[in-house]
Amino acid sequence: MGKLVAAGVLAAALTAAPAIGAVPQSAADASPVGIHNRSASALLSRMTLQQRVGQLFMVGGAATGVSSATRSALTTYHVGNVILTGRSTAGVTATRKVSDGLQRLSTHQTDAAANLLVSTDQEGGYVQVLQGPGFSRMPTALTQGTWSDSTLYRSARAWAWQLRSAGVNVNLAPVMDVVSSSFAPYNQPIGYYQREFGHTPSVVASKGGWFLLGMRSRGVGTTAKHFPTLGRVRYNTDTHSGVVDRTTYSSSTWLNPFKTAIADHSKFVMVSTAYYEHIDPNHPAAFSHTIVTDLLRDKLGFTGVIVSDDLGNAKQVQAWSPATRAIEFLDAGGDLVLTGNTTTLPSMVNAVVAKAESNSAFRARVNQSALRVLQAKQSLGLLRWYAPLTVNGRMDAATASALQVYLLSTRTGSWDSNTRECLQRVIGTGVDGVWGPNSQAALQSFLGISHDGSSSLNARTVAALQRYLNGQR
Known part of the structure; x- marks a missing residue:
């Protein structure tokens, strides 16, 4: 997709509406009154270890309001990121109040912290968390994949504007998994819900890329998922254990859409928790150094934030303690631990802090990932501060x-x-x-x-x- 963008389409689309959510680079932007643009590295240097560890977690919070558990995660454990979960039909304005409330609870009022990444699953079809006044009803990705490139780009751009208006700065989309048409009805996590943009790597790469570019043009961070693919498994890792992909290799064409997402500067890539028999049969992908570091980071050259699929509620990871899940993911080279279950958070955070305090190599790993998260926030305009x-x-x-x-x-x-x-x-x-x-x-x-x-x-x-x-x- 990075080489597929038609200049004429982009030029026309970029003039469509005022740029809420954009991070402009105008001369007026350079020195607005009382505004300080923090750098990620400078901010990291002022953070305590606990604050740095907090940047490595994304915790679930109901899209309809802030629970006491989410409040504790932000205020007690310095968690730096939230995923809005469940379903809300309250609309943009009500969701903005929830997002603002979360930002007020975060530790960004202190000199050594940053605004939250506020994310959600806004794919379309069966997976659209935020609905109601101000939000368009999004069709499935499979339907989106039948649209023209310009229509999909403009639609994604409008949907991103809605997210930014609601205080959401990261979309846990697009789904870049490829599911063949014959297997789609039997592929529980993706094909059954029509979450794929098409049934071939080229279609998914192209249409997913246009969705990504539309979101990015409005300043919404995108998350290509679920690396290396969930399109070749039968069962859903959220509801089943022992989910294994027996067909994907590190050279498979199913990985091509992720290569496109990386080329198009997706800030986040989500790694699945399935096993991949022909890549690393001994570890779920999120716990596999071979998949997370050797393949995604080194071979494919992804330099952004690697986020886990859910490590809180997913049936696939219940054999590991919450503390072990967090450590295994970070040891594999991951950056951002996503847990939809707030009760798992204390043991996860405490384990990471304890290991970082006693192990200098792991502490360096924490610092490296915290910097990546802060760099993503900086690129989304979330490190700005005013007196x-x-x-x-x-x-x-x-x-x-x-x-x-x-x-x-x-x-x-x-x-x-x-x-x-x-x-x-x-x-x-x-x-x-x-x-x-x-x-x-x-x-x-x-x-x-x-x-x-x-x-x-x-x-x-x-x-x-x-x-x-x-x-x-």
């Missing part, structure tokens, strides 16, 4: 800049039409860049203050916005 705002009720340059950081929109330091459009999308009102009574009422509802009938920004509302932004730093 606390003075609550003065004025939409001054500092407040406008802080609002633009929060919105991940172009930073100009002024209350311009693009900023108004981005904010309108977040608060769930008409998106036209004109601030009138409807926008004002929606913002007051979003901030949790009473409606006062004002038709434009007033000091009371701006003061509430300033307090809100101070809580999001």
Whole structure:
């Protein structure tokens, strides 16, 4: 796909809408008022070991609200990343409130921490966690794969805009698994749910690549999954143990879509927990140095973040203790431990901290992975910081800049039409860049203050916005 992009299609698509979620590089962006762009390496140097370890975990949190267990993961164990789980039909604005609440709970208020990666499974069809007002209903990947390249790109771009508006910065998609048409009905994890873009490596590589590029164009991190493939197994690793792929080799064409995703700069690759008889028959892929490091990192040249498939609830990994699962994955060369089960988190984190404290080689492994996660965050615009705002009720340059950081929109330091459009999308009102009574009422509802009938920004509302932004730093 990296060589398949048609310049004309991209040029037309890039002019489609204001760039919420983009990380622009304009001259105005270079030095907005009060904004500091942290570097990943500098931030890592200021982190404690516990904070570094926290960056290596992505914990489950209900898409409909923040549970006490997720709250504890963020505040007690310094976990730096969340996956929104379950199903929500509450819409963009309600989801943004959940995402913002998670960001407030994270340790990013301290000088040595970073904003959360907030992720979800937004593939389409049977696997679309976030729905409701403001979210398009996405068809299955198999249907998406029948669309023209330009249609798929534009659609993925729109879906990414919706995610960013909801405070979600990583999509655990696209699925790059290849399932033959004859085997699809028997392939429980992928084909049964039509999660594949097509039935040949070339189609999956091309269509999955356009989905990836559309997401990336809006500043949403993409996750190519499930390496090296789940398209050749019968059973689902989430619900079965002993799942084995008996046909895939390290040279199989089933790996080609992942090569495309890597060439197209997917920031994340997810590794499955199935066994691969012809690559490493002795370890599940997520625990295999041969698959994670020798194949994905070294042979395929992936330099981004390697994330595990679920290591919390998946039936495939229940034979290992939670602590062992985390250690095995990191020892294999993985970077980001995903667990949908918050009860597994304390033992996982404690085991990683303990080993890092006693083993210098493993400590170096932790530092290496923490840096990769922080570099991914930096590329997504998540290491930006602003000084606390003075609550003065004025939409001054500092407040406008802080609002633009929060919105991940172009930073100009002024209350311009693009900023108004981005904010309108977040608060769930008409998106036209004109601030009138409807926008004002929606913002007051979003901030949790009473409606006062004002038709434009007033000091009371701006003061509430300033307090809100101070809580999001």
